[in-house]
Amino acid sequence: MATSTAFRRRLLLAAAAATVAAPRLASAQAGWPARPVRLVIPFPAGGATDYAARAIGGALAERWGQPVVFENRAGAGSTIGTEAGARSTPDGATLVMGIPAGVTIAPHIYPKLGYDPLQDLVPVAGFATSPLVLVVPAESPLRTFADLVAHARAHPGALGYASNGSGSLPHLATEWFLSQAGLRMQHVPYRGSAQALPDLISGRIQLMMDIIVSSLPLIEGGRLRVLAVTGAQPTTRLPGVPTVASLGYPGFAADQWYGLFFPRGTPEAIVRKAEADVAAAGADTRLRGQMWQRGAEIRILPARPFAAMVRADWERWGAIAKATGARAEQ
Template structure:
């Protein structure tokens, strides 16, 4: 009986095919080596900060090093493509975000990866509230006066961003669509350059993460007038939301999450999802996220997959309507 049972089990494994056998073997032994988390942007950006916050906590939970590998270029496409081409064994992960996983397909006509087909969503990390800031010489002290002026003076106001398809750019596109106003977009190679010109009065406004723009506000170099989240930020309770002032229902927050190459064993995806969901709810990581103006957004892999599909559609429609292309 025992020999017959072994033969039957072997036959079942053969029938299952090499892919299933390989996935089971990997799932049973994973992780046995260092894991790479590819961040497709330079060190120091919000993507990098959030990626390292997760990597630092994930390593002790898995018992293996988790190394952050910055591979920037082409709006995050270079690093994302590297993950899409990697072996689906759980040892190469992507720190993806709204740009790489939702916006880029509409920006780059020859994108070297498909955000839906080439990745298995693993876990969401956070969504980030953006703060709208204006030059203090401008008369706008609130969102209402800004919108009223823009309606009377189409394309008179200029807003800067970190480039076509950047998080700040698409948040502003959504703001313009929701309010029905027109402004001129001035793209830069990074928001730092744009903020320099904003402080100098070359452009009139921008929208960006709180850690990036609020130090300039606190120095009196810029004025903050509103936030992009549906609720006011706990750290900036006096700043009204776009939704409560000029565009009911407005909720546009860049988001960040972890993805793996398509075909990664489900057991590995499930383990990573469980660990990362727990990580983003720990006090230490919550505090680090709050510094970035970010809120934890734990999500199951299936829910994340549906969310990404909806975001690809949402931003693709808006970007094509606006005629935005890569710089």
């Protein structure tokens, strides 16, 4: 009888706590944000990650009636900015722009990483994806994907490929392709796409797997030639361009995803409010059109499925890093 009474008492206390917590949760959701929100972008201004962050940040600022302050913290394949965001005060004042480089790739290729993405970042929502494009200068004699493979096979190590950072998705995706094709090239890392593309256009670097968001204006402007895309499916923004998988490398697929995270410890009510606001912003046809024009597709993933996707991506790139022997060049 005493045990039954104690059990009922615990149930009553738990119900009372839930009754008190519910209005507090609603109050926190309704009151946030009451001041500007900082969005840490782990790449320089002008590249694909910066563009996507400013697009979603602008849409959220309109919904919130509060400014979103963009802070570019570039370097070390996006790990400097990602760590800075993860180490911020978890009070809802800082969001982190997450991409594969800093969240699902870095732990496998950096011997000493100052944060654990799966422990130190709280997934809010995924909001967009985009493929990579394999591009060469417009004046390059390598006019097709077959030309590129043949030249690389005949001249091992002679071609240089750019990436938007050591440890970035383009870096790992290129190493994965080279491993599958049995080719060897020289890796030339930059701080971001905006820094790499001028050297690619001039011919100082021979090729690059770049995020389509960065390269598309240069492709359509006739300054770059695209040989293939890395998505599982072709992209409607570049009709007729084949996928790497369709050119003899089945299973090859490397898409950039974009998502928002909070530092670990951010109040649950704020995380849920931000999750709902990202979903609402993603339904905006203006934002969808804006991103599609640059080759990206709005694809909203709420927190739980987004967290599951991040975990699966973490495992996939871990296996690829191990198979290719890729390491960050620090």
